[in-house]
Amino acid sequence: MKKQVHYSIKILGSLAAAIPMWLVAQNSPKFSMKGGARSVLANSELQVKDSVPDKVTAPKNAGGYALIDLGFNIRPNKNTEILGMIRINNRFGGFWGAGVTFNVRQLWLKGVIADKVRYQLGDINLKQTPFTFWNHDEDRCIQQPAVFDLQRDIVNYESFYVPGTWRQQGAAVDFGLESLKLKSEWNFRGYLTRLNATNYGSQPERLHVGSTANWVWNKKATLAYNLSRIFDVKETAAQPLLFQNTVQTLSWELRQAIGKKQFTLGGEAGNSSYRIVHDTASPHLQDFFVHGFVKVAPESKRWEAEAGYINVGPEFRSMAAQSKRIDYNAQPLLYNRYTQLQIDRPLHLLDFIGNANLYRTGINTKLMVYNPMINNVLPYGIATFNRKGFYAKAKYNIVKNTISMEAQHWRLSEILGQGTPELKKMDMTRLDVNCDAGKLLGMKKQAKLHVSACNQNTRRKSPRAYEELDLSSLLLSAGFELEVMNDIDLLGGYTALQAKGSDLMAIRNDYTEVIDFAGFSADQKHSTAAAGFRVRFGGKTYLALMYQRMQFQNKAQAFRDYSIGQMQAIYNMTF
Amino acid sequence: MKMKKIIRILPLLFIIASCKRDNKQFEGPSLEDLNGPFAMVKPFTASKTAADFSKGETINFGAEFTKQCDWTITIYGDLSKARKIISGKSRQVNSGNAVWDGTTTILPAFRTEPCRAVLKIAGVADSFMLNLGVNGLRVPQGLIITDFESGLNIKWNTFIQSGANMDFKVKTDAFSVQGTKYLNMAGTVAWDWLIGLIDFPASAYGSPTLALSKVPEDVYFNCLIYGDATPNPSRVLFQFKEDDNNSKAFEGSADDQFDKEIIVNWQGWKLVSFKYSDLIHLSNGQPAPNNGNNRHNPNSIVTISMLHLANPSMGAASTKIDYLIFTDKAPLQL
């Protein structure tokens, strides 16, 4: 007779089995240094098309800095690690100590309790699932050539972007249970972070708590429950209003090999709740979402195909997953105003690639604005609300993996119309091709080529002309890396955004409800060409000298057209 | 194996099936409301052609449009030139958003007179008109110090400087803003800031102190002041003298005095209102400490002094004043 459910866990006392991989080995030094150093010099020149001579804006601009991030990594024992990192920043032109600032860049502690439970405190990078807690890279629709990636890498470093994660301040723990006989493992992760401290007046203490409990069976099936909850703590402010946003999901994945192919059936589904307690004007937004996909790839991993479906309700709110990296209301540091009238300089595609001050480092509990020219289809990533439809993705490597191609096509529509029962339809097609030409042609030196494109279209047909809209945008990039001498590369690239058409953008109140619409029309082209040299000193250290020229054209308001040429020298070290 | 998979998927289907969305047609305001063509569904109407506001009557307006729009109803007093403006953004005009209770938006105040109500919609060239009448004037609630309709009260104390071209009189003419009379204060005094003053003792109103609420945040003082385009802007100084020590009189060394100095730098009539709790004590125009209990006690006011001041070196000064009234919990709605 089989025994019924008697499940027990015996804990192994073996330390050797429990030492985590990521903690430093027993004989590592107690103290070491980590961090990075960087020097940037830049010279820029602005040219404006306005017929009125600009007698206010300085046409040329120079600046730069040299900084060191010194991280003191301390291991008081084999189970604990502490990192405190300071930044010393020296502005270009500041002699004898002028223009120097000191900051604390990060501070965290991590360790293992009783060889069972892993924890981290302080500045930590966290993520869960794309619908609960995720850092989408939605506005970087396409890959950029290496010549622009140099700037993007700096932005990622400054913003603590590790793919999918957000830099938070709080605590996290995780541990797991394993049953060899049942071929199962259960993992638990939990976190608590502080988003806002109270000001003892109008602003209460705002926390973000979450957890994931997953079950993995025989490495073939995974089922997880995910919870992400942002909430205000009662009685921590002099006003009674309390913000709450709760998202719960179930995610699953089934993997099965059939013949020589590996099939994966997966997805995630869940719901959300969003409201402000005690605020009589606040609605209680509740909605659900479903995401399902099937993926197939051969054993050789030479290609992969995926098809999926999403249905994200119009009132689905998950602020930890719908926060954006780019703040479109921020001003660039370079030439933030121009022309004789000193109007705000409209942002250019290159600003989004290389301007770290436009990027946020944490989640935002308010719905952020987006730029429909950059991404109108999924501006908040796959967790964008009011979307349903299908998508297909494919990856393919050919010629001994020297050429890799990735393609995606999304065919989506709104679930609920905005201002009209008619629904917007959205298409997005992406293609990325990378070619390791050096390997392909049997060259001794590196040579790489890259081409990417992303086309988006948003349209709405209606018997009423004022409801019709059609907005298209095309993002293109192409580039190369050519090793001309040992570790010296010639880099070149071109990237462009072309947007034309019109859309009606929702204007939302503080509760994210649509209260009005604003017309948006565009006939713009942003293009950038860049070329330069990079000397690789080994590891992650390089010197890059490059020139880039960006052009902004707005056919609707030609007097605002401008171009900026910039010469940069970047010396970057990471350690 | 397959059963296990089914077992795992089924609960999810339950979850999905149990989720339902609200049956909304669309979110946000209707685009048709915002962009569609305009037309009147129901004409512009008024609930009565004339009202006696002194009896608490009101006039309700009505209209309906094909879409939400910005509308404005302006009521013109044919004789007084007074104006009342009611505005909103909606598809309907009704008793919930368009009621006239006899108040005035742009002075002078209404009289018993014929009026016109004109409805205008933003972006629409046409306007719609109704003829109305005012049979009785609204009587604002509050403690009226004076509206000068009975001239100068002999129980007041008046002092007028012996300057040049002094004109400190109650008048009836085209400048009247409320009722038919107002006080004119004008003259040239080359040696002193003071042109003239009037003391309004509480005893002139039948009690040793003014019958006001003891909550200073609830007490508002209001008056109508006319600004003249002279090179020498007038200043009207109100002094509210309290009896904190219950001596039946104001004693500067033991009682509080709260002041308000108004620099009349506008053109035309203006309703000036201020909350009693916002007042401070002034000495020669500068904040100064009080000598009483340092609390605002409107119910202890024994005298109000009104002074007309002007810079003696800048020539003639002129202003007009009318309708001095205390109201409770809100400023005066004329």
Next chain:
Amino acid sequence: MMKKYALIVSMIGLATIAMTVHGQDSIRLAETPGVYPKSPTPSLERFQVSGYYRFITNVRHLQEGYADQMKTPLNIFVGDDSQIPQLLMNLGGSISPNTRFYTDFYLWTPMMGGGMAENVKGLNLGVSLTGTHDFEKGTLQIQTGGINWYALTPFTFHSNPGFNRFTVFERNPWDPMTRNAMDRYQTFYQTGAMNQDTRWGRQAFQGLIMDLSNLPNGFSGVLMYGKTQLNGGMTPLPNHSLGGKIKKGNDNRYLSINTFNNQTYSDSLLSSTLGFSIHTAEFRWQKNGWRIYGETGAGRYYSNSYNKGWGEAISLKLDIPQRVLRVPIQIHYFRISPKVINNSSVFWNSAIQEGNNTGAQSEAQLVLAPFSSAMVPVGQLTNNRTGIELNSEVKAGRFRINAGYTIAKELERIASQITYSHPVNNLALSRFWRWSFPAGVGPYANLTKVYRGVYETVDLLDVDGQKTPLKDKHFNTAELQVKYKTRMAGKELFVNYLGTYASVQSFASPFTVFTEKAWLRTYYHQIESYLKLADNLAWCNYAGAERVIANYDTRTDAISRRPKNQEGYAIATGFDIEMSKGAGLYIRQRKMYYKDRSFGKDRYRGWETTVEFKIFF
């Protein structure tokens, strides 16, 4: 909502319903936890901290002095107003053998009683990054970031190293420690030079320096882009300096083409520019002890109000070996046009006033070098001057003799002033004005403070209505340094003498003019001795005397109606104590006296004590 929770819980229950456990299971750490990154990040292989702690205090008492200083005759100062901090740490690390970063970091406590609030931290040279890359045909060296001390060529980017004719009684803030107290003086005697720190002969540069070396056919090159301390500042205007060189040859024989250019904007619309350019060719040839070295080229200064075109800059040196004339001699011919200016080079600017412009509202200076016609030490060049220098250094037994002589003439009559220094009490006098570098101070507003020194200005009277001199200026300067080593009571003793005899007059003269025919005559005598008392103890002594005499063609005093007639003396003693390895205590006690017999207020008399405690680590 409850229904959903129930479904989830029941589902988990269903999933586990058939499980049984046999054998051992475990709690172990999850493979894919929530915190990131998963793997340890690499750490720095080599990290070093070095530096020094230097405590210095200076007490001065004046029995007589200038009016401002006599308000507080006793002056106690803790710290170094040469702007060298107390604790200076050099932090540096290597990520790989060929890349390095470093920064300095200083702490300073003024000890004025204000506690933590008055303490200062900061960087001195700033953050610098370096890298070296060897590629097939050469080596590329990069320096970027904060201040790097660099030298290109003497006329383009360099500072004057001089001929090592100086006294070493007063210590410099950057003087290193030596193992024994006498090693410093032994080195000075032996080599004629001191151990100098990295800035010797170099200028401060911030920006990017790319150095290509070991190129084929003996080529090498340098490219510099950035700012010097004279066109520094964090304004977004694109003020910059750009320079470089291409060189072919080796250290014994080479030819290089060099350039250095500076451009500064004084308005945001970039309509008003000023700057300078200098392009030169530098060469060196040496064989059998003969050496020819030189740099020639052209330069110019330009601004909205000044554009006189290009001028010549020539420096030619011939070293004659000892076997030819029994003494080694260097003959140096130089000629630098008044149109040439480069305040980052070895020559001073004495011709273009706006090139040395001061700040708008302060009496502080931008360029810490004398303007006008300066009486300079042998080896120091200025523009608007041509001349010949002779230098020689010989050993005669225990004597080391180092002598130099300059005959020079100004090319154009520009400045109606002559400047000169007071070497005998130079450092003590510079401490009369702490921290800043004021110009036009002193009882007659003719003293100007520079870095660790002061120079004085005298006006010429034979000028026209525009204050242009009516006669050319001719300069003669002779310097003699004699170093002697002996023993006294069995202990090592070094004695050094340094004498300077200079004149400036309106006529050419083969020798220094010692009569009233010279506008100005200066005679400086300095003698110092260093006696070893123990390995870790040296007794130091100094005596100095100076005379400065002007003639009646210079400005006279309104009361005495006589021209400058100055005398200054100093006698000083002190100890160098090496307290332990890397720690030294240095005490100096000076008695000073100075008087101008004609200008009655120009006098001071007093003493000064300096105690310095320095530890290197």
